[in-house]
Amino acid sequence: EVQFVESGGGSVRTGESLRLSCVVSGFTNTRGYACMGWFRRDPAKEREGVAAIGSDGRMIYADSVKGRFTISQDASKNTLYLEMKNLKPEDTAMYYCAADQSKSGECYIVTAPNGLIDWGQGSQVTVSS
Numbered sequence: 001e002v003q004f005v006e007s008g009g010g011s012v013r014t015g016e017s018l019r020l021s022c023v024v025s026g027f028t029n030t031r032g033y034a035c036m037g038w039f040r041r042d043p044a045k046e047r048e049g050v051a052a053i054g055s056d057g058r059m060i061y062a063d064s065v066k067g068r069f070t071i072s073q074d075a076s077k078n079t080l081y082l083e084m085k086n087l088k089p090e091d092t093a094m095y096y097c098a099a100d101q102s103k104s105g106e107c108y109i110v111t112a113p114n115g116l117i118d119w120g121q122g123s124q125v126t127v128s129s
Contacts (some may be wrong), residue, residue: 001026002024002025002026002027002099002118003024003025003026004022004023004024004097004098004099004118004119004120004121005022005023005025005120006020006021006022006095006096006097006120006121006122006123007020007021007022007123008020008021008082008123009095009123009124009125010124010125010126011126011127011128012087012125012126012127012128013127013128013129014087014088014089014127014128014129015086015087016087016127017083017084017085017086017087018084018087018125019081019082019083019084020038020081020082020084020095020097020123020125021079021080021081021082022036022038022079022080022081022082022097022120023077023078023079024036024078024079024080024097024099025078027099027118029055029101030101031101031102031103032101032102032103032105033054033055033056033101033102033103033104033105033106033107034054034055034099034100034101035052035053035054035055035060035099035100035101035107035109036052036053036073036080036097036098036099036100036109037049037050037051037052037053037060037071037080037082037097037098037107037109037110038050038051038052038071038080038082038095038096038097038098038109039095039096039098039109039110039113039116039119040091040093040094040095040096040125041093041094041096042092042093042094045093046114047113047114048062048064048093048113049062049108049109049110049111049112049113050062050065050069050082050095050110051065051069051070051071051082051110052071052100052107052109052110053071053072053073053080054105054107056105058107059071060107060109060110060111061110062110064090065084065091068084068085068086068087069082069083069084069085070082070083070085071083080097082095084125087125087127088127089127089128089129090127091125091127092125092126092127093124093125094122094123094124094125095122095123095124095125096119096120096121096122096123097119097120097123098113098116098118098119098120099118099119100116100118
């Protein structure tokens with residue numbers, strides 16, 4: 001069973017920064033390609049992929065966060081980080097840490113988060129203008 005321990009998040013003003021952390025345990029890559037990252041959801045919207053990092057080191061970002069968000073990992077601590085800068089009110093959402101794997105090499109955390117089956121409890125990010 002995959003387990004996620006998420007931390008970070010909070011309430012900030014437009015232009016400020018936040019960092020999310022996620023410790024992942026119990027994940028086993030059995031399909032060849034794995035990735036971990038975040039998607040987000042505002043109650044009025046569908047899930048939106050945010051960022052992910054693949055088992056090949058490739059980083060993937062949604063267009064809406066490119067240049068502002070940076071994903072990284074500390075493999076020795078099984079921990080992911082999402083550094084979020086220049087936050088905007090439209091970034092307000094619950095952010096969920098997730099893990100995925102595929103044979104195709106595609107990371108569905110960013111491209112198709114509605115199909116994910118493993119994610120954490122979420123961290124709320126609220127950005128006020």
